[in-house]
Amino acid sequence: MRELARSASGLRLVLDLSELNLSELTWWDSSGLAALVIAQQQVNAHSGARLVLAGLPGHLAQRLHDAGLGGQFTLARSTAEAVDSFNPKLRPIR
DSSP: OHHHHSSSTTOOEEEEEGGGGGGGGGOOOOOHHHHHHHHHHHOOOTTTTTTEESSSHHHHHHHHHHHTTTGEEEEESSHHHHHTTSSOOOOOOO
């Protein structure tokens, strides 16, 4: 992750967790949470880089919040929503 973030200025990264079939996973141990935290820290260390977690099941998103980490991550329901979050819609000038 560190090398990827370092090599691409303004990196936009979507981690699509829906492909992992996490719906059957009932618990995350500290090493799973630590891996996400480290990945986010490595992306945050580079100006303009962003990481979005897509498709994280609700019970695991709740686990992030319970661990006090909810505000550390950008979550999206789908890969398409994650990609859209990189290009906020322009507001009309009034």
